Amino acid sequence: MSVEILVGHAGRKSRARLILKLSRAHFLVPGALLYTLGAIVAQLRGWSCPLDRAVFGYCIFFFAHLSVSFSNDYHDRNSDRIAGRTFFSGGSGVLLEHRELEKAALRIAQALLSLSFMAALAFTITYGFSAAFLIFATAGGLLGWFYSAPPLKLSYRGLGEVATALAAGLIMPGMGYFVVAGELDPWFATLSAPLIFYGLYFILTVEIPDFEADRAARKMNIVTRIGVKKASYVSLAASLSGTVLLAALHFLGFAGGNFDLTKLVIISLLPFATAAASLLALMTKGLSAVKQTAMNMSGLIGFLSAGVLVLYFELIFG
Numbered sequence: 001m002s003v004e005i006l007v008g009h010a011g012r013k014s015r016a017r018l019i020l021k022l023s024r025a026h027f028l029v030p031g032a033l034l035y036t037l038g039a040i041v042a043q044l045r046g047w048s049c050p051l052d053r054a055v056f057g058y059c060i061f062f063f064a065h066l067s068v069s070f071s072n073d074y075h076d077r078n079s080d081r082i083a084g085r086t087f088f089s090g091g092s093g094v095l096l097e098h099r100e101l102e103k104a105a106l107r108i109a110q111a112l113l114s115l116s117f118m119a120a121l122a123f124t125i126t127y128g129f130s131a132a133f134l135i136f137a138t139a140g141g142l143l144g145w146f147y148s149a150p151p152l153k154l155s156y157r158g159l160g161e162v163a164t165a166l167a168a169g170l171i172m173p174g175m176g177y178f179v180v181a182g183e184l185d186p187w188f189a190t191l192s193a194p195l196i197f198y199g200l201y202f203i204l205t206v207e208i209p210d211f212e213a214d215r216a217a218r219k220m221n222i223v224t225r226i227g228v229k230k231a232s233y234v235s236l237a238a239s240l241s242g243t244v245l246l247a248a249l250h251f252l253g254f255a256g257g258n259f260d261l262t263k264l265v266i267i268s269l270l271p272f273a274t275a276a277a278s279l280l281a282l283m284t285k286g287l288s289a290v291k292q293t294a295m296n297m298s299g300l301i302g303f304l305s306a307g308v309l310v311l312y313f314e315l316i317f318g
Helices: 003-023 025-044 051-075 099-126 131-145 160-181 186-216 222-226 228-251 262-267 269-285 289-317
Strands: none
Touching: 003 051, 003 099, 025 051, 025 160, 025 186, 025 289, 051 099, 051 131, 051 160, 099 131, 131 160, 160 186, 186 222, 186 228, 186 269, 186 289, 222 228, 228 262, 228 269, 228 289, 262 269, 262 289, 269 289
16 A cells, blocks of 8 residues: 555545534533434334334434534634633634644534435425424524524623523423424423523533633623623522422422422522532632533533433333
8 A cells, every 4th residue: 555545535534523522422412412312202102113214313312512612613713723622612722733634624514404404304294294394403403503693693792591491491302302202392491491591500500611712712602791600690590480489380389290399399400509519619619610611511411411311211101
């Protein structure tokens, strides 16, 4: 094998690794958990769904969600130059060191968003769903795209938290619910209310380490407006609001089929506990933004993971 072929092969492998890093695959985990949560809740309420339809539905969601990583890295590449990178914030760092991949990142983001739309169209036709499903799936993809992309650039105009809260609380679990139930009913819309607060908790958590960079880039978000300490109080309030709303729905008898909120209410104390602990450590020990983010994210992922497992066991063992 010639030297040129070896070099070319190594270059392709290196490019593939960089593209994989750009994808920030770990961000797909919360989304997958939220989709699964919505799908299981629909089944607990009595709806049934063949496995192929559930997987097809997730593919629509997967393409759109993955597109966000590439789109955000591309459109935030200038602000990311002054941001410190962490596991959950500051971008992947790939485009800062490899500017030759900028066009590739944009094209991949566009291609993934297009794939999501085409998959949603095929799904709607294949399973005889209403046009509402196609509209819902497309709206979710566009919301993720315009989080950082022009002309809307929601994260720069004070609407980033609203977009993320709606995406995490309504659209992500709503996709799973819609795919299984065949509709997005008022019952689920009510359940999404506490989940929206966890979406707010999430976005504030990942904004905190980017405080200085976002302020320099003139991003109008909650953290740049009121500072890390006050934003931490808002994050704590968001987690508490999620628990209070879940408990209120439970005591009001909000249920359906085999779905019961009791265990979710208890598990929801996880993000509240981590938010309280990180805020206390910030006030007394000067906890770093990176550690604060790690603590809060562990609580959120713990809540989603435990919630999915508990509901799955209820579904299987009833």
